[in-house]
Amino acid sequence: MSENASSPGLRPNDLLTFVMAVACGLAVANIYYAQPLLDTLAGDFGINRGTAGVIITMTQLGYAAGLMLLVPLGDLLERRRLITVISSVAVLSLVGMAVAPTSSLFILAALITGVTAVVAQILVPFAAHMANDAERGRVVGRVMTGLLLGILLARVVSGSISDLFGWRAVYWIAAVIMLVQVVALRHLLPEESPQSPMRYAGLLRSVATLVREEPVLRRRIVYGALGFASFSAFWTTLPFLLAQAPYHYPDAVIGLFGLLGVAGALCANLAGSLHDRGYSRVGTGLFQAAMGLSFVLMAVFPENLVAIIVGIIVLDLGVQGNMILNQGAIYQIRPEARSRITTAYMTFYFLGGAAGSAGAAYLFEFAGWIGACSLGIVLGASGVLFWLREGASHDCS
Incomplete structure (x- = not known):
């Protein structure tokens, strides 16, 4: 199937485009929640700032691994199932970050969270593939706007929640939000399986x-x-x-x-x-x-x-x-x-x-x-x- 053609009957309406944009933002936000919390995390876990910085490093390494190993699966597997499975793993990894008793377990959970955040990079080409030529730019632009807003707002939201309820609440709330997202994507995304000869x-x-x-x-x-x-x-x-x-x-x-x-x-x-x-x-x-x-x-x-x-x-x-x-x-x-x-x-x-x-x-x-x-x-x-x-x-x- 050509990348430049949309699949019949799968054109994204405004609601679906909005949901995909929000999903992109929430998925990528999981990488950035920790950034304003690093000094607090270092104090709570009793680690130095260099070790605390490894938290961000591991989420990014996880994201890079996901880009390399998971994103190509969008050309082979049914995309709705792939997206919801990866998002479900994100729920578990975020819970792991929320309950982690040591910095080592927190960093391991952060690595897995980084891997699952590549859902955003599966959703963007999915939206582009569904859209027809006349509206592809508008659809992709809206979905990318959601991704960018997720990056921008993640730090603001996590810092505010941490001050009010503690840093662990950030990840409990993120896990609940991702669980809601799994349900929404499962019901709203169309079934579509690209056919790749490879x-x-x-x-x-x-x-x-x-x-x-x-x-x-x-x-x-x-x-x-x-x-x-x-x-x-x-x-x-x-x-x-x-x-x-x-x-x-x-x-x-x-x-x-x-x-x-x-x-x-x-x-x-x-x-x-x-x-x-x-x-x-x-x-x-x-x-x-x-x-x-x-x-x-x-x-x-x-x-x-x-x-x-x-x-x-x-x-x-x-x-x-x-x-x-x-x-x-x-x-x-x-x-x-x-x-x-x-x-x-x-x-x-x-x-x-x-x-x-x-x-x-x-x-x-x-x-x-x-x-x-x-x-x-x-x-x-x-x-x-x-x-x-x-x-x-x-x-x-």
Whole structure:
């Protein structure tokens, strides 16, 4: 079945589109609930901040594993059943996080939660596949909006709930919400089983083949991994900065900083316009530079709240703009393999995020905020240097 054709009788109505958008947001939110809670978790479990940062690293590694191993199953199995089974496992892993008596068990449950969060990356192509050509952009845009809102609001919600009821309540509530989601998706999603001529092992091998054969994909993987490593390095260590002097902010206030990510969402149209007008290369360089410069600003003025806020906005603009340009480039190659291209790109994207989280957490433990910002500066500079080197190539997509 062609990716560019919708299945007869399976067009998503407004209700189904809304439900899929909410489901995407809730699934991906499970990865981000812990970020504003890291200082609290470190205190409760009696671990240092470097070890607490591993929580974020493990959810991202889990997500990368899910992208690599589970998302391709959407081309082989009945998607409604696949989505509800994975979501049911998410319920159990969230309960595990809520009741975990030790940091080791909490981190293990966080890893499984990260794996199950890839439901979002199965729902997005499912929605695109059901929509006809005339409405595909609108449908995918709505579902992606839900995913983005899940990322933005997760930190705000978890910080507020933690201050009111304790951090374990965050995961109990998340588990109940996911259980409701399982029931809703089971009843509302249509039965639809894409027919792929490949077996599972063949699909996985074809992902590696795409990376090997497509230079544009390889280059954009580098930009994506560096960008998300910067993003994760910052958001993993920001709670540590804001929990100590001179801020001493509670979890709820730390979570509110996630709302500044709205700036990144607003950048999507600008980045898309740059791509459509043929300025993708110029935009890539600017966004890479913005990420590095944001860390310079925050490293120089760590006790200035305005500088931190401006730094967050500039960083999010760079990360989101970089992401849009990367997607615009990779989706121009091999339209028949877009799902597998997504798997390749997003797997390395989250591996970069996991490395950024782990590296920044341990640098913060040994060198404080300056150490974490130094990593962000190095990542941004590496992106700019790669961009300059790429300029020698005739194909700079």
